[in-house]
Amino acid sequence: MEYLLQARWMISPDFKVAKNPSVVIEDEVIVEVAVNGATPSTRGHDRKSFEKGLLCPAFVNAHTHLPETLLRGLCDDKSLHEWLFDYIWKVEPQMTNQDAKIGAILGCAELIASGCVGFIDQYFYAAEIAEAVFETGMKAYLFPSIFGEDTIQYNPESSTVEESFERAKEVYAKWNGKEKRIFVGFGPHAPFTVSEEWLSQIASTAASLRTKIHIHLNETQREVKEAKEQWGMTPIEKVADMRILEHCLAAHCIHVTDKEIALLRDAKVPILHCPQSNLKVAAGIAPIPKYLAAGAGELICLGTDGQASNNNLDILEEVMLTAILHKGLHNDPTSVTAAEALQMATRNPAQVFPKGSFCRGIKPGEKADLVVFDLSKVHLTPILDPLSNLVYSAHGSDAQLTMSNGKILYENGQFQTLDIKAVLQNASAVTREMCRRAGMEQSFSGLK
């Protein structure tokens, strides 16, 4: 594939705004970038011009449970206990592998339509998610879920811990490194759901296979309190004590001390930060300014979490929230700039993917993972600073082109790699059935 993309503005690798960019793409890679209206040296490529387009490196959703799209809006505004025991753990165990595949494709559609090319996932049915990623042309780092004995009865896919670990290894064997778009690690849920023995074994396997583990740490105050009671240390400290912190991607990390922030920073642990979910389930607010001040800013990656606690996959919403939340919380309008927040959705999570597999900035040699936002819309006019318009005014739905490895996945509202009508119909149908099997038909409204 050979393209010449021309836009009005571009987010440069140092997160400034460049004018009148031309980007030349050959095969899967950016080969040339010209700015200020300069003509690139290559010619004869398929040209696409975006008159009021803002060219940006593609987004990554750094913490998802993708098939949970099927649970979108199943239960909100309830206590954690009710949410889990009366809703999620009634319906989710009924999810089949076919359901999961459809849920994953629906999630891919939503991500693609909002400028996201990659995601970092922890869930069951990782093989099916991998298929969805493969078919739609996206990229993903998948971490098959592993839960311990205490909650195994809610696991829709496996009936023992051994089984889920074996499955995870199979997914790794089949899918890791596929077309350098799909990568696989292991997803032991959290130190309070997976035994120390298992956690140790899983981490050791991950290390020997040169991959990572994706784990939830310090998400709630209760979790931290109980960890201290059980082990005399917090979940982060426990994982550090087990000498496996360096192998981790850590989701949430909300209730942390300065010491823990330093531990994470020194072990170069990507922090998968989900501000909307953290608010919605009342887990708390992670101290992002502290992470930035401690020099851990490059590790912060934005995620949406699952669809029963957000409830959409729009990363730009997380970017905007990150840019305004801490200003209000600390009465400091300079806290977390728009550029800093944008990095957390682009360059930072791109660095979690193996080098050379995901665009880390628009420059020659990088993979052509790009999104063009259409700034000609009413709510984006007038334009004083395109970066400000992107962060404080735009939505994912303003994406007019989404490209992965130089392949167009989405253009002007049309999906190129999936049949959206079929996806929506299938999602509705399988969700209705899943709720019926759970004895929860009344919770599903459906749409004609």
Add this chain to the structure above:
Amino acid sequence: MDLAILNARILPMVDSPHVMKDTTIVVEGDTITDIGLSTKVSVPRGAYRIDGAGKVVLPGLINTHSHAAMTLLRGYADDMKLDEWLNKWIWPLEAKMTPDDIAVGAKLAAVESALAGSTVITSMYWSIVAEGKAIAEVGIRGMLGPPCVSWRSKESVEEAKEAARELHGKYDGLLRVAMMPHAPYSVDPDLMARMRTLANEMNAKYGSLECPVIMHTHVAETQDDWQNTVNQTQEWEKNGIDTSAIHESSSVVDYLDRLGMFKNAETGVEDFLGAHCVWLSAKDIQIMRDNGVHAAHNPDSNLKLASGIAPLPELESAGITIGLGTDSACSNNVLDMFNSMRLTALLHKGKMLDPQVLPAERVLQLATIEGARALLWNQIGSLEAGKKADLITVDFRKPHLSPLHNEISHLVYAAHGSDVSETIVNGKLIVEKRKILTVDVPKLLEEAERTKDNLLQRIME
């Protein structure tokens, strides 16, 4: 022209929010005349039919606090504290704005609002008559008033009278006027008291019980608001103004109460809408409750301008009527009430560490029926036969709105303004399939860019 939306799901927002399925809603003139099962409702001959398949219909969202023409300043002066922002950037630039500039900005605001499903915009701004005309041209509703400030005391009063005379109840009832003293730190006690009596006068002259002239002011937006008010007293005293009311008071709310600002003494109606209401003590909340003070909650702006987080759950517990607002496009930076709903539903859960606070149904009420109550605009805010036809349709046939467990959940936790398909105001179709029918949008966008460029040029000079 009569309208009918057929075979849709309808959220009338009457009593506790519930969804009516397979429903048809009929609009005749500017009024809703029927809502019921599609099999039972008869559609008038010649009515314009809108297919409701895949759509949810709800009352238009009501924006209870903004400054419309500031769309021209979208992205101008981000990341600054309120008083530097106001004094160093905003007010100097606004001084260079002409009524024509303001008309363009207000038109853009009205178009943006309509496209995002807002059928009412509350605007406190200069050249408000020009704003009003522009908003009415687009065809949405406005609750409007000029900001009244001490350094333009006489002009402020004249402009407020002019606004009431030219706009209140006009344009088929689309526009209403409020008396809008800017804030306690920019309006001396004499002018503040004058604005209260002026509201009573204007209401007597141009208003009615059904269409009152109300009051709207910035209340306790930042932690420094009260101190800034106290700091002003020295200068005001020099000009012979009696500032004893300020010295006797301990807070913004206490002071406004002392001046008798909260009620129209002639009609007995409690008609005061305070914008922001962030820095309130428990006592302030009590005073507000006892005096029927309404609040406009603007979470996006409060965060972005680093003002803080308003005590919304406490205001709710006290039974205070609360509406939602976007504030200006310069401190948000959009006029999208779906964003504001989402943030309202999420923020307080996280702050209070309670996932049950402000459920989606309640937030949707704040954005509709409660907003109407906050503006004392009783003919809108819910879909009922006999009420004015202000409604929007949201198209749910999108990946991020699928599958559909719960319509209300999706509206608050997943949808965007860009999911709005139709917007109807006063029975008139303003937006159809996401196209504005009343304005040449490409021309308007060009005009907005040009106006912004000229404005920036003028400040350089």
